[in-house]
Amino acid sequence: MNTMPFEPYHPGADPEEAARRFYEVQRQRRSVREFSTRPVPRGVIEWCVRAAGSAPSGANKQPWRFVCVSDRALKGRIREAAEAEEREFYARRATPEWLADLAPLGTDPSKPFLEAAPWLIVVFKLARTDEGGHVYYLNESVGIATGMLIAAIHHAGLVTLTHTPSPMGFLHTVLDRPEHERPFLLLPVGYPAEGCRVPAIGRKPLGEIAVFHEG
Numbered sequence: 001m002n003t004m005p006f007e008p009y010h011p012g013a014d015p016e017e018a019a020r021r022f023y024e025v026q027r028q029r030r031s032v033r034e035f036s037t038r039p040v041p042r043g044v045i046e047w048c049v050r051a052a053g054s055a056p057s058g059a060n061k062q063p064w065r066f067v068c069v070s071d072r073a074l075k076g077r078i079r080e081a082a083e084a085e086e087r088e089f090y091a092r093r094a095t096p097e098w099l100a101d102l103a104p105l106g107t108d109p110s111k112p113f114l115e116a117a118p119w120l121i122v123v124f125k126l127a128r129t130d131e132g133g134h135v136y137y138l139n140e141s142v143g144i145a146t147g148m149l150i151a152a153i154h155h156a157g158l159v160t161l162t163h164t165p166s167p168m169g170f171l172h173t174v175l176d177r178p179e180h181e182r183p184f185l186l187l188p189v190g191y192p193a194e195g196c197r198v199p200a201i202g203r204k205p206l207g208e209i210a211v212f213h214e215g
């Protein structure tokens with residue numbers, strides 16, 4: 001059997017205090033739809049993507065690509081294509097139930113944040129490794145990495161939105177990605193617009209999201 005070298009691993013101290021502090025930070029995170037045009041240096045985006053890339057993945061295949069766009073023309077083309085899909089979605093594709101569920105959020109086919117935000121990070125999942133090999137637990141792996149990316153963006157003092165234009169095949173074409181890369185999620189990243197407001201949503205209490213079987 002061909003095993004890799006193993007190394008010592010040291011977890012942090014005082015898990016309860018650390019867990020509480022992390023919760024206090026993460027609970028401040030909100031999905032934001034109104035972005036400032038204030039620039040964000042590329043270095044900040046690079047650190048956030050490194051954090052995402054530290055995620056666990058099936059057999060450590062790291063089946064993700066984070067395409068980071070600040071180019072104005074490219075953002076314009078993404079907005080145009082996304083809005084075309086969204087117009088179809090709101091006019092025809094969405095079920096009445098879906099539209100009713102979205103109504104309180106006030107979303108519509110207009111996506112100005114795709115041009116206003118200084119960065120768009122388009123997350124692609126790799127159906128195969130770059131070398132053509134198998135990947136495992138693809139959606140789980142890329143979902144975890146994306147969650148870590150969102151946490152990193154929030155931790156950096158920036159905001160983002162988990163945007164899912166559907167279908168999002170156009171991102172493959174517009175960004176000229178190879179065949180084995182499939183669009184997964186689009187994240188505008190930046191600062192909130194001045195006077196930005198977010199819907200007053202609540203989060204389920206622990207008792208509704210957790211079940212304990214204690215020994």
Ligand code: IYR
Pocket residue numbers: 086089102107108109163164165166
């Ligand atoms: N992708 C559309 C619709 C949309 C769907 C869900 I589920 C949301 O939570 C929000 C929006 C849009 O971006 O408008």
